[in-house]
Amino acid sequence: MKKTLKCRKGGSPLLHSQPQEDFFSTVLGFFTSIKVAVVLLAVMTATYILSSLVPLGLPDSEYFKNYPALLAQIIVFLDFHHFYTSFWFIAPLILFFVNLTACSINRFSRHFTFPGKKRFGPDIIHLGLLCLIVAGGITCSGHSEKRIFLREGDVVTLPGNQSIHLNKFDYLTYDNGRDKDYTAFVTIQNLESSRIEKNQIKVNHPLMLKNVSVYLVNREAIARIVLAEPGGKQYFNYKEDRIPFKDGFLYFGGFLNPDSGNTESYTAHFEYWKDNKFLYSLDKKAGETVDLLTLLETSVVFIPQISIVADPVPIFIIFSFIIIGAGLALTYFQKLRDEK
């Protein structure tokens, strides 16, 4: 079959079979058009700006409460409050992906069909962007993240038959009270082989394990008390802990006067519960007793918030970045060479 070159107005030259002036080539021609690419980029730009102006993910009623009725109706009707799963985000992105794929195939075919200067830089950038969109899509569907606060001594099971045990949390501040550094000292245990490994996690330095990464993302101040049994055995308890007490439990609700500054004068608030029924409350200071237990110490300590992340394709995203970077560099140096 004889091949000819067809040039679309505003589009790229398109190789196709002459007798088949059909729907397929019209659609392909449409998608290789640079005008379509520019329109899609403009649509994406506009919708992204709009998405940043609307608070996302709130219940419908919140929009009717905070915005004029008509605007709220538009937001809810268009599903703009769930922008990143809505038609307005997904449709332009899919069309852009198709457009970029068609353009890339078209450009590559031109390089191999026609003589002349070959500029592979933009093609490599396009290829990298395609990889990035695919990797982003996979990450979106397979990414799981769980954020928890760990207290010294806590053990949490991780994916991949592993567990993490927080041994110690170091928290440093500058003279003006701002956070300087925090480090979580942990023990990772492989539950199959019983292999134990000691590690530390810092902000910006996650712990990369098999199938999972553990991040230190934040820290929080929490009320802590030390209780002692008559025999002298001591227990650390934190806010919202349930402490076995008589036939029920004591719920530690925190301090009544946490802003008093002096940790010695904090008043710990307890609630006694039995058979899921609240019976009475107790407010105690350090040195006082709660039945047979003695409240030895009241303090506010910092505990780390860790994020347990399972991401199927971080390496693909890095790979896409490398391709895009290589494409940008090649484009740049080709241009520079041409100018010389």
Add this chain to the structure above:
Amino acid sequence: MILSIIGFIALIVSCIMQIVFIFMKSNKYDLFSHWLLLFAGIALIADIVYRSVLIEFIALTNMYESLVFFSAVISIVLFTFRLRLKEQSPQIIIFTASVVTVILLAIASSPIVPSDIMPPVPALQSSWLVLHISVTFVGESFFVIGFAAAVYYLLTKDDEKKKKIDSIMYRAIAIGYPIYTAGALIFGSIWAYYAWSRFWGWDPKEIFALVTWLVYTIYLHSRFIKKLRGNVSAMIVIAGFLLTLFTFFGVNYLLSGLHSYK
């Protein structure tokens, strides 16, 4: 601080010299204004180095330091730009970009931008962050030249001149775009991955960095469409620069997100 003031004064003197030669309609005898730009850039970088020594980290972690660094990079880029193009470089473009730099430094010295020397919080102690911010500003400094060229393009009626300005505008964006892509989007994503466990989170700052990139992408592609060449292209470049500024200032003050550190 004293180094920033020296840099600021050098920039203002350079602007005054430039405006004199613009009125004289020749830059043949303007032998110093671009050297003053270089001097200003060096003084501002020296201020950043001084602050870095004090906080024991690269001082690019607050608005004041970012503005000083950005101004320094623009000054140095303008100097090299002038040196490369010699007499051919339209004085008005360099002057407009210099004025933008003066405005940025004026904002840095205003009370809305605290200049206290503050060591960074843990999330900001990352070499990826330093790469992200510094490379982004290098890219954006070329956008300043692109913006100055776009404004001049729209105000010029002479077709020959327009052609020359268009070429400067395109070159500025073509150089700035890959640098911005690497700095803002690639290095930024990698930092986000190490700090917040995901490459991209649709944070307002991230959205506007992407939007800025999309607008410059539209500009680079619009040059292949006849109808969009010329004035429309220039307006896209202006829109891109305004978005750059909004990403830098507007998002910090108007939209809260992960990029707001106290």
